[in-house]
Amino acid sequence: MKRASLIAVGNELLSGLTIDTNSAFLGGQLQGLGLEVVSRYTVPDELTAIERALTLASQDADVVLLTGGLGPTDDDLSRQGMAQFLGVELKLKEHLLDTIKGRFEARGLDMPARNRVQACLPEGTEALANECGTAPGVMARRGDAYFFLMPGVPSEMKRMYRSAVEPVLRPWVGSQSIEHRRLKCFGLGESALVEKLGDRMQRGRNPLINCTVTLGVITLHIIGQGRSAAAARERVEDAESQVRALLGDWIYGTGEQTLAEVVAGELQRLGQTLTVAESCTGGLLGKEVTDVPGASTFFNRGWITYSNQAKTEELGVSPDVIDRCGAVSAEVAEAMATAGRRKSKSDYSIAITGVAGPEGGTDSKPVGLVFIAVDSAAGCQVKRCCFAGDRRSIRQRASQTALHALWQKLHFDLPQ
Numbered sequence: 058m059k060r061a062s063l064i065a066v067g068n069e070l071l072s073g074l075t076i077d078t079n080s081a082f083l084g085g086q087l088q089g090l091g092l093e094v095v096s097r098y099t100v101p102d103e104l105t106a107i108e109r110a111l112t113l114a115s116q117d118a119d120v121v122l123l124t125g126g127l128g129p130t131d132d133d134l135s136r137q138g139m140a141q142f143l144g145v146e147l148k149l150k151e152h153l154l155d156t157i158k159g160r161f162e163a164r165g166l167d168m169p170a171r172n173r174v175q176a177c178l179p180e181g182t183e184a185l186a187n188e189c190g191t192a193p194g195v196m197a198r199r200g201d202a203y204f205f206l207m208p209g210v211p212s213e214m215k216r217m218y219r220s221a222v223e224p225v226l227r228p229w230v231g232s233q234s235i236e237h238r239r240l241k242c243f244g245l246g247e248s249a250l251v252e253k254l255g256d257r258m259q260r261g262r263n264p265l266i267n268c269t270v271t272l273g274v275i276t277l278h279i280i281g282q283g284r285s286a287a288a289a290r291e292r293v294e295d296a297e298s299q300v301r302a303l304l305g306d307w308i309y310g311t312g313e314q315t316l317a318e319v320v321a322g323e324l325q326r327l328g329q330t331l332t333v334a335e336s337c338t339g340g341l342l343g344k345e346v347t348d349v350p351g352a353s354t355f356f357n358r359g360w361i362t363y364s365n366q367a368k369t370e371e372l373g374v375s376p377d378v379i380d381r382c383g384a385v386s387a388e389v390a391e392a393m394a395t396a397g398r399r400k401s402k403s404d405y406s407i408a409i410t411g412v413a414g415p416e417g418g419t420d421s422k423p424v425g426l427v428f429i430a431v432d433s434a435a436g437c438q439v440k441r442c443c444f445a446g447d448r449r450s451i452r453q454r455a456s457q458t459a460l461h462a463l464w465q466k467l468h469f470d471l472p473q
Contacts, residue, residue: 058233058282061092062114065099066107066125066135067209079124079214086218090226091234091289092120093282102126107138111204115142119202120226122218125209127192129172135206139195140179147177153184157191185221189213194221203229235282236264236289238297241310242275243461250275253303257296264296272453274316309464316460317345323467324355329404331463333359334372334397336384337411337427342456357403362393372396385410387428387439394430394437405466406432407459413448427455431462438466 063083069075077099084094096117100106107126114121126135140147154176161168175192178184185194185205190213195206205222207214242250247270251258258266264281279296283289301308310319324331333342343359346352360371365384368374374392382388390408398406411427418424425444430437440462444454 058284059092059119059230060095060117061087061120061122062118063094063097064107064110064114064121064123065097065209066102066110066123067099068101068132070099070125071101078211079209082211082215083122083124083218086223087122087226088235088237090223091230091232091282092226093235102132102134104134104138104141107135108141111138111142115199115202115204120229121202121204122222123204123206124214127175127194127206127208129169129175129191133174136174136177136179136195139182139197139204139206143179143181143197143199145180148180149173149177150184151176153178153193156193160191185217187213187217188220189216196221196225232285233283234286234289235280236286236293237281238279238293239312240277240279240297240300240304240308241312241314241316242277242304242307243273243309243316243457244465245275245304245307247275250304250307254300255303257299264292266296266300272450272457274457306465306468309461315345316457316464317349320460320464320467321346321349321352321355323464324405325351327467329467330355330357330401332357332397332401332403332406334393334406334408335359335361336363336368336393336409337413338409338452338456338459339363341452342407342409342459345456345460357401360397368393372400383422385412385422385426385428387430387441390428390430391432391437391439394432398432404433405463407463408432409455409459411442411451411455413451413455415448425451427451427458429455429459429462431459431466433466435466438462 063080065077065080070077080097087094098110100110123135126133136147157172157176158168172191178195182195182197185196187193190208192208194217197204207217264279267278269276279293281289281292283292335342340361346356362368362371365379369376372393373396374389378388378392390410393408394406408430412418412422412424414424427442428439430439442458444451
């Protein structure tokens with residue numbers, strides 16, 4: 058199976074002043090072609106570093122794509138690094154020089170002398186047309202391997218990749234293929250999930266299973282390779298079936314689906330309505346739900362009852378319950394949820410109350426303690442949670458957990 062390596066050149070990438078979006082773009086494009094990206098290097102604008110990266114990348118992969126360092130300034134050294142790697146000299150190409158001069162003349166400008174270097178290529182290489190800028194790209198062969206040098210400016214790089222690089226790579230890659238599926242999980246810790254999967258996440262397997270975690274949502278990436286699209290797809294489908302059998306209800310969606318989207322889909326499918334009553338999340342849950350297009354078909358209304366007075370006046374929560382149990386309690390969460398559903402005449406109601414911090418916590422009710430209640434005609438369930446992190450992450454985790462609690466109730470408590 059042919060493999061790829063990426064090199065990004067630029068001091069600004071290492072300092073963090075510029076985010077390397079080029080490598081992310083190329084990684085996705087190459088996977089779509091059936092090429093696995095096996096390594097990625099970020100190097101400064103230094104000749105020896107560029108040459109070293111080219112050497113390492115060529116040992117990793119069959120095709121190397123480098124971005125950056127093709128400008129006209131003294132710190133643009135990718136051409137020179139490529140020439141040094143190949144053991145050749147740079148040679149001026151008159152037709153490229155004429156093209157660059159023409160671009161300046163079209164804007165009523167004289168070409169600065171320093172732009173002359175952009176018309177120089179390592180001997181034995183080919184130029185890649187730059188339809189958006191002055192810097193031509195470079196294509197080289199060394200043995201059976203391909204090397205492509207492209208500008209660092211994202212718009213120029215993307216145009217050059219699509220017009221000059223992909224047409225070369227597509228037939229060269231042939232029928233080999235990569236299939237990528239994403240399974241979205243919630244409610245189970247990463248370590249516990251890994252234990253359930255056993256050796257299926259071991260390195261070197263085909264398909265390979267990776268996971269990423271964001272605000273409690275675990276995304277399982279199932280990546281299969283094959284000599285054909287059908288072979289890759291079969292590997293991934295087999296692995297997906299095994300994972301689903303092992304994780305069951307912990308999987309709530311696929312692809313880029315969010316919990317809010319999945320919940321919205323279930324409410325719409327069932328023709329049910331939703332109301333929310335929020336305290337510590339301050340409207341975040343309502344925002345997550347109404348971010349979904351078509352939310353007006355199922356979202357009834359929401360309350361932000363941040364103070365005790367609001368809980369009493371707006372929802373009718375008994376002051377005695379608040380005094381006896383505290384605003385952050387299972388009893389108050391349940392009272393908020395049941396009152397919200399009754400007042401709005403909705404099918405479902407979610408309530409959240411908690412301590413988001415950074416202040417306000419006590420020994421018995423620490424920062425991160427949140428109670429989430431979901432009420433329906435079938436009854437009210439209250440979940441006690443303790444989230445770690447800062448104020449923002451606690452609120453986000455509470456909102457996601459509330460959506461998951463509703464999804465479980467929708468998916469498993471009602472007739473399908």
